[in-house]
Every structure is written in structure tokens, then in C-alpha cells.
Amino acid sequence: MKKKVALRIIISVILFAVIFFALQRLLTPKYMTESKEGAMIQEYYQNAGDNDVVFITDCEVYENFSPVTLWKEYGIPSVIRGSAQQMIWQSYYLLEETFRYESPSVVVFNVLTMTYDSTESVGDQSKMEAYNRMTLDGMRWSKSKVSSINASMTKEEKEKSGIWSYIFPILRYHDRWNDLKEEDFRCFFKQDQVTDNGYLMQVKINPVKDEYPRIPLVSYQFGDICYEYLDKIRLLCKEHNCQLVLVKAPSLSPIWYDEYEMQILDYAKAHDLLYINCLEHLDEIGIDWDKDTYDQGLHLNVYGAEKLTVYFGHILKEECQLADRRTDPALSEKWTRKTRLYDQRKERMEKERDQGTDIQP
């Protein structure tokens, strides 16, 4: 009798868990066609290992640097751990996690992130919450993830469900049953690759029209918390014998003010870091704002990104003494596959663009 009861309880619990987790998986957004940025963080795990360079931070890296180009031109294997509106503490914890998966020689950090010092500084809090989900949901469970969640939650998130809705995403997405899409079922077990080693390809061309106004700000001072985390990132790199490189991607907006530049120059000098402001090398890079951007200069398209990567790769090779690893057969094979996928993607997207059948902006 007792055995029977125990058996019944076990079966019920298992059945419950299966339904619960299946529903949770079904309801969690897959980000396959819309806001693909949400899929990037979890895609990393397929590309982890054996990368010499890791890019962190937000769209200024994942739209502007192309790892496949870096491999093609210089034989440098790299990966981007980017996500939309990645806050500096999220970059730190992602990096902390990355070091558990591989030992890169160089970490590239884009400095625009220094201008966001709180979830409020981003503006619309419900949007910020969505960005949080896109950066955090994809991470595998670890101490880094827990710390990142605790550092990232908006006020509303803390009040409403706290970390529980990250532990059980169904608590966040429970009412999505009403707008499930085909991809939710198709990608139930396995998701498509939406990036090329973290690079989110764009093929559209939308030239820069007017100059972006340089509206004076009340304060240009980076927040204390940003410096705190930049220090942490620097020390973390040091600890792992890895060179930290600061970069400012060539985006025309948001405006990169001179006051910002001064602070970064000071910081780089004080800590003996390599810093490259790409905005000052536009001619050398060869950016043509009529052709190389898909959104009027906010981000580069694939043509701009390839140019930038060629330029930047040269600096990495020279300044950081990165070896050409195309001689490594295993690595070479892996990257040949990646290159093929990249070329196919580019070709397909260009075709879609020309036929006007693409959905993505």
C-alpha cells in the first residue's frame, strides 16, 4: 500500500515536471526571426573554445566586427559575446563565464558602454526589462548568471518576481500562449544559428543623411559603477593573462563626445591599455557612409563590418602578437565550415534584399 502511494506520488511529480518544463520551453521566446539579438547569448556555447579574441558589449561590437573576416584575413579565431543594450556589469559576468569556457589572449571592450551607469540611464524600463531577458535568459546557470541577474534587474522586476522569473522563465512568459509562433514549435528542441560566431549580419544599405546634432549634456562624467566594473574587467583579464583592448566602434550615433574620449584616454594611459577610437580612422578604414551602413550610421552593414574588421585585425595582429592559426588543421576545418555558412548567409540575404522578400530591417 505504502509502496503504491509512493509510486503514485513519484509518477505524478515526474509527469508534472515534464509538462511544466515542456510548457516553459514552448513559451520562452526563441528569437529566430524577430529580435534575433535574444538568441545570441545562448548561441555562444556552440562557438565556445579555442578563440583567441573575445569581443564583449553591445551592438557596437556584434554589428560591426565579423569574426569570419578576421579568420579569413588573419587566421585569428574569435567570438563575439554581444547582446542588445548589454550593461557593463553584464559584460563583466559574461566575461567571467567566458573564461571558464576558453582562454583568449585578447578581450575587446567597446567603450560606449561606459555611458550607461544604471538601468534608468537606458530610458524606458519595460524595454530595459526586455533587454535584460535577452542578455540573461540565454546564459547557462552559474554563479556568474546569478550575480548578473541580481545586478541587472529593474526596480519593477525586483518588486514583482525577483530572480524567480529567471529560474522559471514560465513565470515571465506565461501569457505568451496567446501569440505562439511557428518557430516556437519548430525550434522546440534545437534552435537555428542566427549569427556567425556572434556577428549579426545585415546586408541592407541605408546611407547617412544628415549630421547628428551634438546636443550638449549636463554631465559627461562616466558613472562610478562603470569605472568599478571596468576595473573589475581589467583585473579579470590580468588574472587570466589576457590583454584588454578598448575600442570605440565607428558609429555616428549615439554621439561620442570629446569629454568621453578624454576620460577613456586617461584611463587607457593610467593602466597602459591599447585604445583605438575607430571614429578617428574612418578614412584609413575606408568607411563610405553612403554604402556601409544599414541604418544611417548607427551601425555598419556587412560591407562596412568587413572593412572595419580588416583594419582592426591588422592592429590586433601587430599590437597583440596574435599568431596566424590557419596552419592548425582541426581549427582550419572548423572555420572553413563557418566561412561557408557565412558566405551562404550573405548570398541568401543579398538575394532576399534584392527581391524584397526579406523581413528583417
Add this chain to the structure above:
Amino acid sequence: MESELREILEEIRPDINFDAETQLIDGGILDSFDIVTLVAEINARLDIAIPAEELIPENFNSAEALLRLLERLDEE
């Protein structure tokens, strides 16, 4: 006292057979209005004041219980 009580009860609720009912309160037959009316009547006719703390179901569930209560109060 018993006959007088019976008279009062029947005046207030002629529709109830007080000999048989043992759930006057718990069964929801007498409501609080009836009880207060009853207390006032008993006070007027028998000159026994039932204090508020005795207004509990155990004392009012049946005519018999009520009679016992009255006898006890009369003694004190």
C-alpha cells in the same frame, strides 16, 4: 416560567415547533433580530435580564436550553 416562555416563543415565531427543534441557532432558524426581541420580551414579562455574554448558540438552540439558562439567571 416554562409556560410563559413557551407563550413568548410562540408569539415571536408561531411557525416553529419549539418542542422538536434543537438547532434553533446553528440551524439558522432564529436570527439575531428574533433573539434580541426574545430577550426584550423575557425582560418585560419574566423580569429576567439576559446579559450579552449569554447570547451564545448553546443557550438558545432549544427551548429547553433557554429554560435552563433562565433558571440559572433567576437563581443568581
Add this chain to the structure above:
Amino acid sequence: MSFASITFFVFLGILIILYYALPHKIQWVLLLAASYVFYLFAGWRYLPFLIFTTISTYLGTYYISRNAEASKAYLEREKDRLSKEDKKAYRARTKKRSRIALILVLAVNIAILFFCKALLVDPFLSIAKGNATLSFLTLGLPMGMSFYMFQSLGYLIDVYRDKAKALKNPFKLALFVSFFPQLVQGPISQFTELEESLFSEHAFDRAQIAFGLQRMLWGFFKKMVVADRIAVAVQALRAEEYRGFAFFILTIFFAIQLYADFSGGIDIAIGIAQILGVKLPENFNRPYFSKNIADFWRRWHITLFQWMKRYIFYPISVSKPMLNLSLKGRKKFGRFGMRIPVYIGTFLTWMGTGIWHGFHWHFILWGFLNCIFIVVSEELTPAYEKFHSCASFSNKKGYDIFQIIRTFLLMNLIQITDLFPRLSEYFGKVASLTYVFNFHILWDGTMTKLGLTGTDYIILLCGVVLMFAVSLIQRKGSVREQMLKIPRVIRYGILFVMIFAVILLGSYGIGYDASAFIYNQF
């Protein structure tokens, strides 16, 4: 810590394990500790109020019982020496001392309750509000204060009346005052009802725990799927422009929300207690099946109205002055005059209940309306019955249904005062029922502009139908016990569906402002 949070489930899970794993002797201690942890989550600043009520109640009951014992012992010792008159006088003297203690403790606690209600919650009477610099003035009403206060004071009066024994152990009293399932929104327990199961040892009882969990599940369903969902539309319909038929819809929606929310919260509270082996009193008895307003108030928020009856209505209506008044009235006006105390008692009780809800004219109006309807319907009962017996066309069942619907609609008009602190607005809306016939709102798209989609309405409809069905089944006894009769697979299936209905269809989390339990602030 809201009941509808994972944190609470973790808390409850740990408590249940400890509760049945540790020696059963300390179960009540564990409950006390858990209650205080629960209360601390609401904010440590509220704690002094709770502790004060506990200590003052303890001192009051302690003194009263000591006094009574001493008096009894004295009378016993001297029973041969004293005459009957001496004994009576002595008893009166000691009773007087007890009464002073009683009044003192009552007065201080009620003063605190009034002070908190007037100053901390409601700006209506708060003169201090304009220039309030004290931070505690913005504190809000300490959680559950109205509930634990009433429970403690009821106990104090019971001890004074010698209907309950005084607890020797102050920590046991602390548990009675703070027992966490009922802290949020009741029910208000009577000491004699609760004491046995609260302090006794409970063996692990799988059936009871399953029942408790099922009761909680049903409460969450009512609250999260129905009440919290319809809350959006209720808020929207309060707006100035919704009059006439739209106002009528509002009264129906509000009736659904109020019942689903409040009775759901009570289901959760009773369910939690049942898991812990503690039996809390029921607070609802299918109130929307009442046949008149007095009947309704015997079936809605039962424990509050029991309390009011025991400690306010009866003491007033059978007090000496009232009885004398009754005698005089009887001589002058006959049967009606005799009932004057009943009416005065009713009136004062309803005013008290109104004020208990908050210092606002609309609560007073609410009490007043209830009082009027109850008295009028009481006076008209003989006439009704006469009419009913004469009318040959009436059939019993049809008349019952008519009464139920009439009471439901009338009650809705009274309950809806809760939403309109400005009385003129309330009366304006009620008046509009007679001349604004905007039935077109049902099909002209207005209904989908209230924050609810078509799917929401379907879910609500299913929820309400389910609640109605459960009420009908309840007439034959406990739904959970009846469920035991159906095959196990189907029963488990039903429970699974209910759990996932709450998870998927519940209105909670980001993007949705889960309304705090409506009764929380009272």
C-alpha cells in the same frame, strides 16, 4: 510576502517539512516563529503595533483571570460566613475591577486602530497629513491590523465574560494573535474555535495536506485567473463617462472581482492552515445565493459579522437602557416599539462596520444602506409572506430564483459604493440607471476598450461558470470529498489542469499590475 509568490511557496515548503519532521511538541512554537518571519517580510516597522496588541491583551487577560480566580477562591473560603447579599456585593466589586482592566485595554487598542486608520491610511480625517514630517505617517496601515486587533479584543472580552480561558503562556497568545494564514485578510477567528487545533500536536496526515493544497489551488484560481483579470476592466469602468448600462456592467464585474478575490484569499488562508492541521472558520457560504440582504450578511465575511454581533450588536441591544427603552416603547407603540433596541443596535453595528473599513463617507453610506435595507426587509417580511401565500401564480422555485437575483442586484448597488469615494458621483451613476440606456456598448466595441481582449472574456466566462458550478456542487457537501469518488486518473487530470490554468492564465508578473488583495488595507 504575498501568498501568490514563489518566495511564499518556498517559505511554506520549509515550514511544512520542519513542522512534521521536528518533534510535534514544538509545532506551535514553529508556527509562532513562522508567523513573525512572515510579518517581518511586511516590514519590521509594523512589528511594534503587533507586539503591543499582544502584550496588552496578555496583561488584560492575565489580570482579569487572576482577579476572577482570587474572587472565586475567596468566596469558596468564606462561603459559610458571608450572606447572599455580601457575596453578591463582593462579586460586583471584583467584576468592576475586571471591567476597568477590560475597558482600559480595549480603549488603548481601539484608539491605536482609529489613529492608524485615520492618520496612516486615510487622508480624509488627517489634519497632520499636510505638514507631516514624521516618516511613520506615510507608513500605511500595519498589515492585517484590523484583523488581528479584532481577534485579540474578541478574545479579551471572552475572557472577561468567562467564556474563554486566559492563556498562561504569553507566546501562545502571540501565536493566536499573529497566526500568519489569517493575518492578511482574515478570517477573524474566535479563540474557543481556534485554540484546540492551534496549540495541539498534529500528526502528518496525507489526506488533510492534499485537501489543504487543493483548497489553496482553488483560491489561487479564483484570485489570479478571475479576480486579477477582471480588475483591469473594473478600474476602466469607474471612469466618469461610463453611466447607465455601463454602470450596471460595472456592478456585475465588481461583484465578480470582489467575491473571487476575497473568497479566493480566504480559501488560500484556510488551505494553508489545513495543511498545518489548524482549522480556521469559514468566511463565506455561497453568498450570492442569498434570498435577502440579512441572509447575505450571514453568508459573506461571516467571521466579521459574527464578531460584530457578539461584541457590538448584542451588548448594545440587550443593555439595560435598551431594555428599558423597549419596555417603554412597547407600552406606547406595541410590537414595533418593542423592537426599537434592535434597530438602534443594528444601526450602530453597521456604522461601526462601515468605519472599520475606513474613515470615509462612502463606507458610512455603505453601512447605512445595508442597515436600511435589512430593517425594511425585516419589517416587510410579514407582508411578503402574506402576499406570497395569497398569490396563487407563484411557484416556489421561481420565487426563490427571483429573490436570489433581486438580492444579488441590490447587494451590488451597495457594494459598489466602495469604488466611489465621492458620494455625488455614486448617486449620479445610480440615477443614470433610470435614464441612460446605452445597451449598445455590448456590441459597439466598448467592451474591448476596457483592457480586456476577447480571449480574456472567454477565460473570465469559463472561470465564472466554474465558480458557479462549484457552488452548486457545494450544496451537496465538500467538493473535495465528492471528488474522491471519481476515478483517480480523472481527478489527477482535473488538478493538473487547474494548476496549469493558474500558471498560464493567471494574471501576474511583469506587464501586469497584480492588485494587492483588496481587503489588505482594511
